[in-house]
Amino acid sequence: MAKNKLTGSLHTVLLSTTMMGVKRNYARIKDDIKNEANRGNQFVEIHLSQLFQQVFHRHSRDEADRIMIAGTKQTTPALTKVSSAPVKPWLFSRFFMLLSFSFLLLTILYLGFGSDKAIPGMMVVGSLVVPFSILIMFFEMNVYRNISLMQVNTTMLVGGVASLLLTMVLYDVIPSGNGVSLGSALLVGFIEETAKTIIIVIFINRFKLNYILNGILIGAAIGAGFAIFETAGYSNEFGLSTILLRSWQAIGTHTIWAAIIGAAVILGKQRYHHFTLHDALTNAHFLSYYLVAILLHAMWDWQFPVWWVNEFYLLKYLLIVVGWVIIFWLIDAGLREVRTLQGQQIRKRLK
Known part of the structure; x- marks a missing residue:
């Protein structure tokens, strides 16, 4: 009985997010389009073996190039040609292997030849491996192909540094404590x-973005930049061993937390309008996901009062799973949004 209630609650959350993505686009959405978006809207099962099956297939350089040149005026497809099928990213794994191999070579240079000149490279490349690979995965998942890699990199670099600067300003204004107790972690x-x-x-408004998958990508870019610069800073302060610890933890931290918020911003704004302070204070869907991101972050930093939970990172493993489940909910809502938008265009042509 309890399991059925939990499944029902999760389904309600997903359905609410999906239909909210539809309703925000159309004040007077037709019932047949709404039914199309809602059809087969059961709780989404996450089949990781299918999602990442292309990772293990051979791909040509031309296939990689086609992905990398997305987002220009010549390569952005019309809405009718955008695919709403579940995406199967693979290029991100190549970036992961490339960066990992580069880090390995730098490590050999440092340990085998005692070259201190390898240390800056180890800090930079080691900080990039996981956040940047996740970012490329979200770039592949943006089926609209309307954001270029140049925009993504600009957002990651400028947005990452800007968010760190703003964080320092807020720390000066708001006393946060040691970040270990629950109150301080919050x-x-x-x-x-x-x-x-x-x-x-700022970036979503600047780029005039309107789709859930766009929000996930832009949020992930800023979160990845934040994570990369923060990890490099900690590595410089606490030593190279910090890179290994924070690298695997980066799977479930700033990049996906910011991706959740990016989707929330899109969900909370009126279509073809900028996201405003009024939207931030009044839109329940934005506020819900924004608070979820804060809670995930706080629980990550909190020192749980049971030593073995902290010692074996059990809470962090749980938070990684929860964070990615939310991400997959939002990706599913984004793909359903594509079908709804295409459905409206078809209805217009048939009139």
Whole structure:
């Protein structure tokens, strides 16, 4: 009985997110289009073996090039040609292997030849491996192909630094404590996620983006930049061993937290309008996901009062799973949004 209630609650959350994405686009959406978006809208099962099956297939350089040149005027497809099928990213794994191999070579240079000149490279490349690979995965998942790699890199670099600067400003204004107790961890989560949210809003408004998958990508770019620069800074302060610890943890931290907020910004704004302070304060869907990101961050930083939970990173493993489940919900909502938008265009042509 409890399991059925939980499944029902999860289905309600997903259905609400999906239909909200539809309703925000059309004030008077027709019932037949609404039914199309809602058809087969059961709880989404996550089949990782299918999602990542292309990772293990051989791909040509031309296939990689076609992905990398997305987002220009010549390569952005019309809405009718955008695919709403579940995407199967693979290029991100090549970036992961490339960066990992580069880090390995730098490590050999440092340990085998005692070259201190390899240390800056190890800090930079080691900080890039996981966040940048996840970012490329979201770039592949943006089926609209309306954001270029240049925009993504600009957002990651400028947005990442800007969010760190704004975080420092907020830390000066809001005393946050040591970040270990639950209250202090909540304040740290609020400060850092709010700083990223402000920068995410600026970039989404600047690029005039309107789709859920766009929001996920832009949020991930800013979160990845934040994570990369923060990890490099910690590595410089606490030593190279910090890179290994923070690299695997980056699977479930700033990049996906910011991606959740990026989707929330899109969900919270009126179509073809900028996201405003009024939207931030009044839209329940934005506020819900924004608070979820803060809570995930706070729980990550909190020192759970049971030593073996912290020692074996059990809470962090749980938070990684929860974060990615939310990401997949939002991706599913984004793909359903494509079908709804295409359905309206078809109805217009048939009139």
